[in-house]
Amino acid sequence: MSRILSAEGVTFEFTVPVVVIGGGAAGMIAALAAHERGAEALVLERDALPQGSTALSAGLIPAPGTRWQRAAGIEDSAERFAADIIAKAKGEPDPADVSRVSRAVGPALEWLADRYGLPFSVVDNFTYPGHSARRMHGLPSRSGAELIDRLRGAVEAAGIDVLCEAQVTALYAEGPRVRGVEVTRPDGSVERVGCAALILACNGYGGNRALVERHVPELADALYFGHPGNQGDALLWGEALGAATRHLSGHQGHGSVAHPAGILVTWATVTEGGVQVNTEGKRFSNEAQGYSEQAAVVLRQPDGIAWTVFDERIAAVARQFEDFRQAEAMGAVLSADSPADLARLMKVDADALAATLAEVGRLKAAGGSDGFGRSFAGSAPLVAPYRAVRVTGALFHTQGGLVVDDGARVVSGEGAPLPNLYAAGGAACGVSGSKASGYLSGNGLLTAVALGRIAGAAAADAVAADAVKEESNQ
Numbered sequence: 504m505s506r507i508l509s510a511e512g513v514t515f516e517f518t519v520p521v522v523v524i525g526g527g528a529a530g531m532i533a534a535l536a537a538h539e540r541g542a543e544a545l546v547l548e549r550d551a552l553p554q555g556s557t558a559l560s561a562g563l564i565p566a567p568g569t570r571w572q573r574a575a576g577i578e579d580s581a582e583r584f585a586a587d588i589i590a591k592a593k594g595e596p597d598p599a600d601v602s603r604v605s606r607a608v609g610p611a612l613e614w615l616a617d618r619y620g621l622p623f624s625v626v627d628n629f630t631y632p633g634h635s636a637r638r639m640h641g642l643p644s645r646s647g648a649e650l651i652d653r654l655r656g657a658v659e660a661a662g663i664d665v666l667c668e669a670q671v672t673a674l675y676a677e678g679p680r681v682r683g684v685e686v687t688r689p690d691g692s693v694e695r696v697g698c699a700a701l702i703l704a705c706n707g708y709g710g711n712r713a714l715v716e717r718h719v720p721e722l723a724d725a726l727y728f729g730h731p732g733n734q735g736d737a738l739l740w741g742e743a744l745g746a747a748t749r750h751l752s753g754h755q756g757h758g759s760v761a762h763p764a765g766i767l768v769t770w771a772t773v774t775e776g777g778v779q780v781n782t783e784g785k786r787f788s789n790e791a792q793g794y795s796e797q798a799a800v801v802l803r804q805p806d807g808i809a810w811t812v813f814d815e816r817i818a819a820v821a822r823q824f825e826d827f828r829q830a831e832a833m834g835a836v837l838s839a840d841s842p843a844d845l846a847r848l849m850k851v852d853a854d855a856l857a858a859t860l861a862e863v864g865r866l867k868a869a870g871g872s873d874g875f876g877r878s879f880a881g882s883a884p885l886v887a888p889y890r891a892v893r894v895t896g897a898l899f900h901t902q903g904g905l906v907v908d909d910g911a912r913v914v915s916g917e918g919a920p921l922p923n924l925y926a927a928g929g930a931a932c933g934v935s936g937s938k939a940s941g942y943l944s945g946n947g948l949l950t951a952v953a954l955g956r957i958a959g960a961a962a963a964d965a966v967a968a969d970a971v972k973e974e975s976n977q
C-alpha cells in the first residue's frame with residue numbers, strides 16, 4: 504500500500520506543518536521535539552493504540568556520559584560508545600552516522616527526564632556484550648510498554664494530536680517534495696492531510712515477509728517478534744522518491760525467545776554465565792558473541808530449538824526484567840536440583856547434559872576457553888538449583904534503511920537531502936552494518952531516541968525558515 508501519488512491538483516482536508524508517520528518511540532519523540540520548537544505536529548498511527556515494536560522491547564536505551572552513570576561512578580563518553588558500535592559492526596557503519604547518534608542520545612535521555620518526567624536509571628549490575636561501559640538506561644519496569652506509555656502521556660500532555668487507526672497508505676509528492684499523505688481508516692474511508700515536512704517514523708520491514716526474504720534470507724522462515732505493522736512503508740516510499748538506502752541485510756535477531764511461550768528471555772542468562780545446549784544436550788556455539796547473531800545459529804540446530812541453561816543466581820539477576828518474571832509465571836523456566844533431573848524435565852539425554860555441564864564447570868574453574876572460542880575466565884560456576892528455558896531464534900527488527908544526514912533529512916542517491924523528508928528510528932539506516940553480528944545491544948532504540956529528537960527539531964526549524972522566506976517574498 505506504500506504508493507507515491509502526484510500532488511498536482513489535490514486538495515487536502517487539512518494541513519499540519521509537521522506530520523509524523525508512526526507512533527512508536529521515534530515518532531513520539533520527534534513530535535515532542537517539533538512541538539517544543541514551535542511547530543504544530545500530528546502523529547498518524549495505524550493501530551488503535553500507539554505501541555509499535557517499542558512496546559514489545561525491553562525499553563533499554565544505551566547512552567554514554569549521563570548523569571545516572573556519573574552517580575553510579577561509571578566512566579563513559581560518546582567517543583567510547585561510538586568505538587564500541589563500530590567495533591561490533593566491524594567498521595561497517597558510516598562514522599558520521601555513529602557519531603551523530605552516540606553524541607545525541609545521552610542529552611536526549613536527560614531531556615526526556617527533565618522536561619517530561621521519564622524516570623530513567625542505569626542498569627548497573629551487568630554488562631551487555633560489546634559494551635565497554637554499563638550504559639543501558641531504562642524505566643523502573645525495564646519494559647518498552649512503560650516507555651511508550653510514558654511517551655504517549657508526554658505527547659498528550661503537550662497537546663500534540665495523535666490520530667490512531669490512521670494508516671498512511673500513500674504520499675502525495677511533487678517531484679521529490681512531499682505535499683501530504685493519504686490516510687486510510689479501518690472502514691475504508693480516506694482522508695488527505697497536507698504537510699510542510701514529513702517525518703517517517705514507521706520503522707523497518709521486519710513484518711513484510713517478501714522484503715525479509717529479499718534482504719534477510721537467512722531469517723525468511725524465522726519467527727518475527729517485532730510489531731506486525733512494520734511493513735517497510737518508509738523504505739518503499741523512500742526508494743520511490745529516489746532516497747539512498749544502506750545495509751538492508753542488517754538486522755537484530757535474538758537467540759533467546761522462549762518457545763512456545765513467545766517471551767523474550769534476557770541475554771543476561773548467558774552473559775552472567777549460562778550456556779545454550781541443543782535438544783541433544785550438547786553445546787553448539789560461542790553464545791557469548793551476541794544474541795543477535797545467535798538467532799540464525801539456534802535456527803540451524805535440530806528443530807530450530809535450543810535450551811538456555813543457567814542457575815538461581817543468574818535467574819535472580821534476570822528477574823529485574825518483567826519479561827523474565829512473566830516467563831517464570833508462565834512456567835517456561837524449568838527448575839531442578841541436579842543435571843539429571845533437569846535433563847528429565849527438558850526431555851534431553853541425561854548423560855549428554857551432565858557431560859556438557861561438567862565440561863562447562865571445568866572450563867569455569869580453570870578460567871579457560873572452549874573450542875568455540877568462548878572464554879569462561881572469571882565466570883562463576885553454575886550450581887544447583889539449575890534453570891532451563893526452551894528457546895528459538897527470532898527476527899526482532901531490521902537495521903537497514905534510508906540514509907539520513909546530520910539533520911535526519913533523508914538523502915538522495917546522489918547524496919543531496921530531499922527537500923522535506925526526515926527519517927528516524929527503524930525507518931532510517933541504523934548503525935549495525937549489514938550483518939546480524941553488527942548489532943550492538945540497544946542500537947534499535949538508540950536511533951529511535953536520538954534521530955527522533957534530531958528529526959523533530961530539524962523539521963520544525965526548516966518549516967519555520969520556509970515560512971519566514973515565504974513572508975519576505977510576499
Ligand SMILES: Cc1cc2nc3c(=O)[nH]c(=O)nc-3n(C[C@H](O)[C@H](O)[C@H](O)COP(=O)(O)OP(=O)(O)OC[C@H]3O[C@@H](n4cnc5c(N)ncnc54)[C@H](O)[C@@H]3O)c2cc1C
Nearest residue numbers: 525527528529549555556557560671732928929945947948
Ligand atoms: C522483542 C523486542 C525487544 C527489543 N528490545 C530492545 C531493547 O531493549 N533496546 C533497544 O534499543 N531496542 C530493542 N528492540 C528494538 C526496538 O524495539 C526498535 O528498534 C524501536 O522500538 C524502533 O522504534 P520506532 O519508533 O522506529 O518503531 P516502532 O516502535 O515499531 O513504531 C513504528 C510505528 O509505526 C506504525 N506504522 C507503521 N507503518 C505505518 C503506516 N503506514 N501508517 C501509520 N502508522 C504506521 C506502527 O504501527 C508502529 O506503531 C527490541 C525489539 C523487539 C521486537
